[in-house]
Amino acid sequence: MPHDRIADLDAHWRAANYLAAGQIYLLDNPLLTEPLRPEHIKPRLLGHWGTSPGLNLVHTHLNRLIRQHDLDAICVWGPGHGGPAVLANSWLEGSYSETYPTIGRDGDGMRKLFRQFSFPGGVPSHVAPETPGSIHEGGELGYSLSHAYGAAFDNPGLLVACVIGDGEAETGPLAASWHSTKFLDPVHDGAVLPILHLNGYKIANPTVLSRIPEAELDAMLRGFGHEPIHVTGDDPRIVHPAMAAALDRALERITAAQQAARSAGSRERPRWPMIVLRTPKGWTGPATVDGEPVEGTWRAHQVPLPSVRENPDHLRQLEAWLRSYRPEELFDADGRPTEQVLACVPSGPRRLGANPHANGGLLTRDLPVPPLEHFAVPVDKPGTALHEPTRVLGGLLAQIMRDTARSRDFRVVGPDETASNRLGALFEVTGKAWQGEVLDTDEHLSTDGRVLEILSEHTCQGWLEGYHLTGRHGLFSCYEAFVHIVDSMVNQHIKWLRTTRALPWRAPVPSLNYLLTSHVWRQDHNGFSHQDPGFVDHVLNKSPEVVRVYFPPDANTLLATADHVLRSRDYVNVVVAGKQPCFDWLSLDDARTHCARGAGIWEWAGTEDPAKGPDVVLACAGDVPTQEVLAAAQLLRHHLPGLGVRVVNVVDMTRLLPREEHPHGMSDSAYDALFTPDRPVIFAYHGYPWLVHRLAYRRTGHAHLHVRGYKEAGTTTTPFDMVVRNDLDRYRLVMDVVDRVPGLGVRAAAVRQTMADARTRHHAWIRAHGTDLPEVADWTWTG
Structure with a gap:
């Protein structure tokens, strides 16, 4: 690669490093037009420097690759708290100022960019949704590579680069996602380029993959179906050419694999390239602080100089660090990036912060x-x-x-x-x-x-x-x-x-x-x-x-x-x-109407007198609870024909919430009209019963609400025995009605006893026959 092109890449990288460090530290004086003073420093220093120089290197070189080959590409940034780097790069390329016009690509915009980072009312330290070009938040680790493959599926023209931090590489989800190579179709899908960034440390410990022999790491990655390309170093004069060559080589292999499948009809699974990038943690930052080594150690993970406002030595060291990037060469007098800094940056939607694939709703077609x-x-x-x-x-x-x-x-x-x-x-x-x-x-x-x-x-x-x-x-x-x-x-x-x-x-x-x-x-x-x-x-x-x-x-x-x-x-x-x-309960038209309501009365299943209202409400949510409620309603119709029973089925559980707490929630008046404010409600629910209580605890009739559901009583058994074990069965529901409808306990004692006896017969039957009672197994709704 020509020397001037390397110089362009280095200028961009230095500018991104300067902006990343500035976001962590600076409240004012963004261009260092005067000596740093304590009031220029943020009162709370938040953010993570350690991963930023490596991410900046990747972003800089992806820019060159995209521009040189007119690639349609996005990048998934896996390392946690990599926000300073990706924000810096999106500001340099202009996509950030286009998205947020109040933060211009000039000195005043740089000051605002710095001030907002990890600041009240500002933006997070992660590559968050607020970051243009992101489809992945690097907060919780482990998901970057599977996200990248998901983006590549059915996107044949898209290249998805994915930076994987070496801490993230220790997680179970990331380990499983290496197998995605066995599912990527080189004809109809795009390509994923994993970039495993080994900077050696997590928060306070070394990382596993950085400490195993390179031959062992190489064998592991080859076993996953990749051809690793290694880039190692701490001298930018060596790393820039090596990284550029690695990306060119990876793109050549990707292009060859896709052409072999798309043009030559090859059905052989490609061995996709990937890059293993080894650079120091906190690269180009302070080498030592207070006599302790920082660059290249775990101490560079977060804020290398923690006491800049209070400690004059830290303040002087920070200024020396920032000036080491030579910002006067990178930004003009108005704070705009120079032509050299932007020489390798793509334009328009080819920029990583502006690619529409990273704002996928722009491309969505109706299903x-x-x-x-x-x-x-x-x-x-x-x-x-x-x-x-x-x-x-x-x-x-x-x-x-x-x-x-x-x-x-x-x-x-x-x-x-x-x-x-x-x-x-x-x-x-x-x-x-x-x-x-x-x-x-x-x-x-x-x-x-x-x-x-x-x-x-x-x-x-x-x-x-x-x-x-x-x-x-x-x-x-x-x-x-x-x-x-x-x-x-x-x-x-x-x-x-x-x-x-x-x-x-x-x-x-x-x-x-x-x-x-x-x-x-x-x-x-x-x-x-x-x-x-x-x-x-x-x-x-x-x-x-x-x-x-x-x-x-x-x-x-x-x-x-x-x-x-x-x-x-x-x-x-x-x-x-x-x-x-x-069982099929509703016709399609009735099902549509019922789903639109979210919860409603099944009049055909109840026995209430419209003039008097119900004596009891049998509510249900879930297919098996619905069947048990309807079977209980049928038993009540037979054994207690004078009892007014209302059957309510709930499809949308959020309907139980108050309207003020969920967009689908019911008003208090609507809820009371459906469930009544003062009648017993026996609710058969699919899951853990306390959820229903939590959703409805503020309702007028909550004191009358009794919920049956799963209570961790399970085993290998018959289908009906599962509901009996958890007291969700039809017989138990009838017993609940007898127990909770005022005046019914004495009057319907024989009915309750019949239901209890049925449960006893059930237990004996399944142990003798291994199947459910015929009256249960052969049950149908008779109305």
């Missing part, structure tokens, strides 16, 4: 959801026919997959459970993405498949997040008990969505949709380890403007719910539905 009438099941009478709801949904998803064959902007992901969850109709349209060896006994594997299965919920989640944030649609199908594995990941995504809602320049992206099935009530065969309905509790703790939770009770309501969530934007939607045969 072609077909008419539900083509898939709905006929319901002539409630509760007489059965269907598997998720199998019915599979037909809808297969048609969407068919209708997006050209646009390729819809994916279904899951941990090896698509067929198990009765979504096998998808395989009539597409296969499971697979770039590995194929045996004669394998089924549905395809190099260009759009169903992604890997037995790593973390990787599934990361793939889908990256896919959504670059503007595409998808669904994550998972066993209910094991979706907890991504609890922390969904936290981060919800925080991201909440933040972007306040950023007018961020276009809404397709919602992250979960289908949780193989649920607690029908995991009787797998047993206690597979029984946990608590993910919805976790999600409903989060930002109400973002989260939604749905419990469709049958196939048609699942279709109506899916139609809604697949079209939505900027939400996390959790849909819980069974895959086992389930």
Whole structure:
């Protein structure tokens, strides 16, 4: 590479380093036009210097590569707290000032850029949603590489660089995501270029991958399917040419692999290049502070000079550090970057901070959801026919997959459970993405498949997040008990969505949709380890403007719910539905109306006198609780014909919240009209019963609310025994009515005894026969 080009790269890198350090320290005097004084320094020094010089080096060299080859590229910045570097680079390239016009690309804008960083009313220290060009927040570590692959899927013209910190590389999610090479289709997908940045330390300890022999590290990365290119050094005169050559070599290999697959028809899985970059932690910062080594050690992780306002030696050292970048060569008198600094920076949407793929809502197309009438099941009478709801949904998803064959902007992901969850109709349209060896006994594997299965919920989640944030649609199908594995990941995504809602320049992206099935009530065969309905509790703790939770009770309501969530934007939607045969309760038209209400009275199931109102409300949420409530209502109709029973079904759990706390919440008057303010409410709920109490605790009738649900009583047993063990069964619900309706306890003592006896018969029967009572197994709704 010519010497002048190296000088241009070094100028840009020095400018980015200066801006990164300035954000951590400076409140004023951004161009050092006068000697530093304590009042120029922020009163609280926050931020992380250690990773910034390495990130600046990567950003500088990606700029050169993009500009030289006119690449369509984004970068996922994995290292935690890398905000100073990426903010500095987006300000240098101009995308930051275009996004935030009050922070111009001049001296006054530089002062504002510095002041706002980790400052009240300013911006976070992470590469956060506020940062132009970001699709990944480097706060919690482990997800960068799976996000990068998600962005590359079905984006054949896109290069996704991904900087992986060596601390992040120790996490389980990151370790699993290396296997994404076995799912990337060189024909229809883009390319991912991992850049493993080894600066040697985490917060206070050395990192594993930086301390193993290079041959061992190289063998590990080759085992994952990569061809590593190593760049090592602490002398910019050596590192700049080496980094430029490494990126050129990586791009050549990527281009060759894609051409071999796209033009020559090669079906051999490429060995994709990656870069291993070794530079010192806190590179170019203070070598020592107070007699202790800093540069190249863990002490450079955060703020190398911690007492600048109070300690004159630290103040002098900071000024010397900042002036070592020679800012007078990098910025003109007005504070604008010089031509040399910007010589290798791309223009327009080719800039990393302006690429529309990193603001994916700009590229989102409406998902072609077909008419539900083509898939709905006929319901002539409630509760007489059965269907598997998720199998019915599979037909809808297969048609969407068919209708997006050209646009390729819809994916279904899951941990090896698509067929198990009765979504096998998808395989009539597409296969499971697979770039590995194929045996004669394998089924549905395809190099260009759009169903992604890997037995790593973390990787599934990361793939889908990256896919959504670059503007595409998808669904994550998972066993209910094991979706907890991504609890922390969904936290981060919800925080991201909440933040972007306040950023007018961020276009809404397709919602992250979960289908949780193989649920607690029908995991009787797998047993206690597979029984946990608590993910919805976790999600409903989060930002109400973002989260939604749905419990469709049958196939048609699942279709109506899916139609809604697949079209939505900027939400996390959790849909819980069974895959086992389930009674059909509502026609498609009724299901649509019921889903639009979110919660409503099923008049055909109740016995209340409209003039008097109900004596008791039987409420339900979830498919199995709905069946048990309707069976209890039928028993009450038979044994206590004079009792006024109202049946309320809840599809949208957020309807239980007050309107002031959630956009879907009900007013107090609407809630009282539905559940009554003073009558007993026996609520059969799919999950942990205290969630319903938490959602409704402020309601007038909360003292009359009694909730039955899962209470950690599980095992391998019969389906009905699961509900009996947790006191959610029809007989227990009737007993609850007798116990809680005033005056009924004495009058209906015989009815209560009959119900208790039925439970006793149940226990004896299943131990003798291994199946449920015939009156339960053969039950249908008779009205």
